[in-house]
Amino acid sequence: xxxxxxxxxxxxxWRAYIAASLLLEDAIDRQxxxxxxxxxxxxxxxxxxSESPERRLRMTDLAERLKITRSRLTYAVTRLEKDxxxxxxxxxxxxxxxxxxxxxxxxxxxxxxxxxxxETVRGCLFDRLSEEQVGQLEEISTAIARGxxxxxxRPAPDDVPWxxxxxxxxx
Amino acid sequence: xxxxxxxxxxxxxWRAYIAASLLLEDAIDRQxxxxxxxxxxxxxxxxxxSESPERRLRMTDLAERLKITRSRLTYAVTRLEKDxxxxxxxxxxxxxxxxxxxxxxxxxxxxxxxxxxxETVRGCLFDRLSEEQVGQLEEISTAIARGxxxxxxRPAPDDVPWxxxxxxxxx
DNA sequence: GGGGCTTGGTTCAAGTTTGAAACAAACCTA
DNA sequence: TAGGTTTGTTTCAAACTTGAACCAAGCCCC
Numbered sequence: 001x002x003x004x005x006x007x008x009x010x011x012x013x014w015r016a017y018i019a020a021s022l023l024l025e026d027a028i029d030r031q032x033x034x035x036x037x038x039x040x041x042x043x044x045x046x047x048x049x050s051e052s053p054e055r056r057l058r059m060t061d062l063a064e065r066l067k068i069t070r071s072r073l074t075y076a077v078t079r080l081e082k083d084x085x086x087x088x089x090x091x092x093x094x095x096x097x098x099x100x101x102x103x104x105x106x107x108x109x110x111x112x113x114x115x116x117x118x119e120t121v122r123g124c125l126f127d128r129l130s131e132e133q134v135g136q137l138e139e140i141s142t143a144i145a146r147g148x149x150x151x152x153x154r155p156a157p158d159d160v161p162w163x164x165x166x167x168x169x170x171x
Numbered sequence: 172x173x174x175x176x177x178x179x180x181x182x183x184x185w186r187a188y189i190a191a192s193l194l195l196e197d198a199i200d201r202q203x204x205x206x207x208x209x210x211x212x213x214x215x216x217x218x219x220x221s222e223s224p225e226r227r228l229r230m231t232d233l234a235e236r237l238k239i240t241r242s243r244l245t246y247a248v249t250r251l252e253k254d255x256x257x258x259x260x261x262x263x264x265x266x267x268x269x270x271x272x273x274x275x276x277x278x279x280x281x282x283x284x285x286x287x288x289x290e291t292v293r294g295c296l297f298d299r300l301s302e303e304q305v306g307q308l309e310e311i312s313t314a315i316a317r318g319x320x321x322x323x324x325r326p327a328p329d330d331v332p333w334x335x336x337x338x339x340x341x342x
Numbered sequence: 343g344g345g346g347c348t349t350g351g352t353t354c355a356a357g358t359t360t361g362a363a364a365c366a367a368a369c370c371t372a
Numbered sequence: 373t374a375g376g377t378t379t380g381t382t383t384c385a386a387a388c389t390t391g392a393a394c395c396a397a398g399c400c401c402c
Contacts, residue, residue: 003285003286003289003290004289004290004293005289006289006292006293006297009302009305009306009309010297010305012309013305013306013308013309013312014292014296016308016309016312016313016316017308017309017312018215019238019312019316020311020312020313020315020316020319021192021196021312022237022238022239023238023315023316023319023320024315024319025192026238026319027319040342043342044189044342047341047342048342066193067190067193067194067197068193114174114341115174117341118174118175118176118177118341119174119175121177121185121341122175122177123318124315124318124319125185125315126177126181128314128315128317128318129311129314129315131180133307133310133311133314134180134181134184135180135184136304136307136308136311137184137187137188137307137311138180138183138184138187138188139304140191140300140304140307140308140311141184141187141188141190141191141192142187142191143299143300143304144191144194144195144295144296144299144300145187145190145191145194146299147294147295147299148191148194148195148197148198148295149194170218170285170288170289170292171211171214171215171218171219
């Protein structure tokens, strides 16, 4: 089967998406680094913890929720623990496991910086989208995530054919 | 003015978006690392070059197109040059400037890996979206990017008020 | 035509991410 | 219940990113 290249519409969508996601993550990261002294991911860790029962969660569950590797999480948690934002504790029912528990200091940071964060998310994203588009964004994102959840296996690349073009496209 | 928290719809959209973008970038990165030996950004650099007149572009233009910092680009280009994918050259009309020029080897890598890349982008993204959603994604992305283009200034945070909540939300 | 500002690019240190390997506890299963 | 596999987490080195500082070369303007 010869490669199905992207249509012009798909090309445009893909490139616009890449640009937007880079710019957006950048803006969010910069704001949180400024106001909360940590990148977005780290803030998200605290945020997820703050909404969990007892404000604690097992490492693996946390990684799963945030869609990041355990290794990445370990590093982040180590830093956040060093900063007093959370505390590691042994897991009661599984001696292999460990849990991350939000500290009061961590919760306070979250409380203090949440408004600025929300304001930024609004300013960068929601203020620029119609109500309808917000719904569309959710559906699109959910569709993407659903397909990628679980493992990072890419879909059926049994054969990887190709042919010549004057310029290999697609970002 | 008291903080306008995200509505439930916005919350859902935001979280779905974050998850999707993480998963998607991960999948794309993994595939390209496998098949082209470089992360997505690096591949994009080659790709943009391949479509430019004479397959060369000034550093600043390249950074601008890719929405990345010059510093990040410098690092990437250094690596790609070391790998023979491109070559740095002095800029003719501005002695401060330098250009990155795609080599034949770089073009060949692009040609060889483009089909697999497109297949992955399809599998992860476009195969899961309706034609309509592709259009929506483009519009949404464009709207976001338009607002964030140029500088990373966040929109009017004159005052950063806040109030207590049982759990500061918004990832 | 010599300061002083801006622009294009790199450098450097500190921080983060990646992926593979290491470990240890838990879970089989013969 | 010993031996082997799986699961939860960390560790380590190499790669990448960030942001501030730096160095030129252009630009401006008196």
